[in-house]
Amino acid sequence: MHNLSRFFKIVRNFLFSSMNREFLIFLFFLGLSGTFWLLMALNETYDKDIPVSIKLVNVPRNVVITQNMNDTIDVTMRDKGFTLLTYSYAGKIQPVTIDFERYANKERGFGRVPLSDLQRMIYSRLYSSSKISAIKSDSVTFYFNYGQSKRIPIRALGQLQTGRSYYISRIAFQPNYATIYASRQILDSIRWVTTEKLNLRHIEDTVSLLVSLRSIPGAKITPKTVRMTIYPDILTEESVEVPIEAVNMPEGKILRTFPSKVKVTFTVGGSRFRNIRPEQFVVVADYDDITNHPSDRCPIKLSQFPNEIRRPKLEMTQVDYLIEQR
Structure with missing residues (x-):
């Protein structure tokens, strides 16, 4: 107890010594002048962007509702600093109801x-001294329908x-389809919905991630996110x-080729x-090519092959031939 009294005595003597007394007086007048400056500044007229719900x-x-309005719009208001401060931090502007x-x-x-209606509704929620300089929106728009919907497939975008020597064999989505709510005209124009733009590189193992679906103006998409799995x-x-x-x-006439078979090389996924x-596969020798371009050897070409393969190539592009009369 004695030590505590001694501590308070030291602090009191320090604060009220002649030097520190002058410093405290200086701080008092500094704070007072700052307060006057702030009051004068807040009494000036300013323009400020205020968000209105x-x-x-x-x-x-x-x-x-297939596409709702934005939750807020920015309104540039002109008024005294006191009033603008009230709008910004006291929540005095009630939401505008449409x-x-x-x-x-x-x-x-x-x-x-229309902008004129929007301005009138905002004015009804402001002090009479406030003026609207600008509204950061030409109009407020929303889209709706009466339950018309359509299930459409999902595609990856981006x-x-x-990695080297790999390819994407399959992309799966869970769920496989998205449901679109929109007007009949918009529904008829939509064939699929895409993911947001993706940028994935060096894929060599199975990749599974949640992706957002790209929005369509005037349409509501359900769900908004899906799980995409990439199988390399x-x-x-x-x-x-x-x-x-x-x-x-x-x-x-009969065409005989030598050899009668030809090897086709290609690249394909190991699992396929x-x-x-x-x-x-279909490899053909065209009689029209032989008659139009006479030669000792007959040209051959690959006219059909499976979609799953890549870079198909014939082992040879010309073969010996013989045309027989029946």
């Missing part, structure tokens, strides 16, 4: 609030690059032997090669 009301139960029934165009499925596969070089078929042969069969 907006809300759609009286929406019928059978209506689906009556659905008044502004909805039920035939076209959208509603628009750059999806695999390693590329291998394989080959099959395919018989050479003659095409455009005149009646009574087991599904590749020689009969999925």
